[in-house]
Amino acid sequence: MEREELLKGALAGDINAFQTLFAEFQSQLKSYLYRLLTDRNDVDDITHDTFIRAFSKISTFNQDAELKTWVFKIATNLAYDHLRKLKRWQADAQDRGADLAIGSEEVRRAFWIAHDTSPAGTYEMKEHIDFCFTCISKTLPIENQVALILKNIYDFQVKEICEILEKTEGVIKHLLNDARNIMTDIFEHRCALINQHGVCHQCSHINEIFNPKQDQQEELMKLELVKASKKYNREELFTLRTLLVKAIDPLHASGTDLHESIMNCVRTAIGEKKDFFERNRGNAG
Template identity: 40%
Template sequence: MQPDEKPTPDETALAAAARAGDAEAFAELVRDARPKLMGFLHRMVGHPDEVDEIAQETLIRAWEKIGAFRGEARFSTWLIAIAGRIAVDRMRKAKRWRAEAQVAYANMCAASPDLSGEVMAAYEDPAFAYEVREHIAYCFTCVGRSLPPDELAALVLRDVTGLSAREAANALGISDSVLRHRLSAARQSMTDKFDGLCALVNKTGICHQCKGLRALAREDRKGSPLPDIAGFAERCAMVREAPPDGAMAPLHDLFWRRTAEMEEAGLGSPEPDSRCGEDDDGKEDTSATAGPPADEPDRGRL
């Protein structure tokens, strides 16, 4: 069983000062906790605008309620608990995404010079590099948006953020048994969805986007080879390792904004029409140099 993370003596002192009204002490607590807060929100929500809005609302509520922070857990855990409840409330009111949202977006890109042009412009950014673990993490959250928000929160808190069972249950205001039920349901649902979707898991999976996007990158920007993902636990480990603000962040921000628009409007077919990452016979292209030359991108196969 994973132990609860206890506050450091310095954090305890800063928390006491913040409870007494010291805004600078509160700001220092936030600076230390912000990476964990933002990491949680990126994996829970994904969409950059929503992440920023929820983070801002979290900090406002935290300052308003700082007197209630007893310091029994890390300040970052307390912030994540506030953020988690805000995120769940917002996501309950929003339209749940299709598990195949990425496939639908790829189809729309393949049919639209404007959409595919946006993607290629992101590839041309000098700072861009393809990193497969970052894209696996993006996919995790995108597919996660098809889960009931309560189940997704349990999954992200335990399997990605790394809270103990007691911390996660307390953060969500539920019992240990309810947490276990939601976590089990979320793991099984995500396993089933990825088994049908992801070609890194199952050769019959309909989504080859990891391969297709890597093929579009310049040879010196392709990153590490595509991994074989043995199971859901291994996928979660990759998600934990991936930075939310890495080299692919601008491309993923574009994906989030366009996919959100399409899911809200119900656009795009979830059937794989774009053939992203497949060869001309409709089979997975296993060539190490798959894709067009760097100076001649094939925009029809995004």
Template identity: 45%
Template sequence: MYTEPQLNTEFEKERPKLKSFLLRMTASVEDTEDLVQETYIKAHQKLSSFEGKSSLKTWLFAIASNLAKDLLRSKKRWPETVTDICREAALGNRDFLQNMMQVRMTSQQGNFEIKEHIAFCFACIGKSLPIEQQLALLLKEVYQFKVQEVAEILSVSEAMAKYYLHEARSKMISIFDKKCALINKEGACHQCTELNGIFNPKQKAQEEVMKIDMARMAQSKDKEELFDMRTKILQNLDPFNSGASELQLLHLQHNKKVMDNYLKET
């Protein structure tokens, strides 16, 4: 049986990953903070019944996943066109752009880097998936749980966990292949280079793009490999603690507000 000090130690160790995981599920800083706190409270309440059949880390992520599902189950999924909708809204909102520029100029965490936007874009598009698929994708491909552990977290069979993962990967690969200009030169979405031009006007966009392995190798790698390169970027970024975190969190707050209004009208 685990003790309260052991729980506290493990929880503090995993807190940054729990926070980034919940942010990528909810797209809300406020909801994330609440769910992290609720995760600890539930874990503390149920600690005496935890039998240790899985790791403490897996158990904590299972609690967090269930809380996220409860929150999101009543909400509409974001559409695949989320980036297009939010781009138009951002370009038409002068106050928002001014706030972003102010953060860019004054904050130590206000940098704009294309790799950060790739992670941001992944999280937004991921919210177009069914909840179980979104969870399976993040747990396996970003937080590197084994399929067996994903199945335990989601309380499903390994076969079902593999199905969720396959469907999520296939859908995301299809969306990125049609939209992302970093991979498909005919893709419609140039937001990474557009935003780089706004926030880093002295940088040459193509030079910045070519710093990204995924973009540099787009012609030599297949779609599955390129998708794995995307997830590798997310693995190495903490959206709450990076050189671009304040800028990207402000941007995410804007997108959530835009999508909340959009979904109310549809």
């Protein structure tokens, strides 16, 4: 069935036609929501709620924007409602997560079980850089985070982000500029991969734990980000980082399950999650 016919059917209340159209960008939508929410269960819930709400309001879709943009707007509003109940993360969130892991044999054991038993439990440095990008983006105000991720990771145009956030072009450009500057500053002062004075050695440290025989320096030098850091241009390094992040689906990468455990540890350490084991108990025994 042609896309125009599917859209016509969806507008007429055909849920199967709408499901077909929704499926075209569902994977990207869930990836986007995970970067905002960092919790698979929340992603599933909000994706489901987005589908229900979008279909129930399909008669209000006036086709001035792409259906994908319209659906992402609904999803963003639902995610925003969820996130504004929570405190934004601080730049030391990952450090606090590391402290919790170091101090808890049970947490470390859960990491090892995910790494040893899950087909998505491997550790790759480039995926951990993506993980760090997600964590650090959560230190931004929500609107800055949304604008940055939509533009730099999912290639939405400024006019589409204007539609999603209901802001003017000038405001969106301001949000993007501030977001990039904040992220760049945090990376410059924390990331030991690009700054020898950085305080975050998490990528190398976790790689050493899970891949003790791997030559870390050799793996690091495979990354354009690290090669370029010798020239040291803040803007270029940020661009390289976003290119690396764009190439990774955080929900379907080779280390997805390991990183989910690490993310749960961070969320527990900062008080966003009450108990690390509330959803991991079955994997830890």
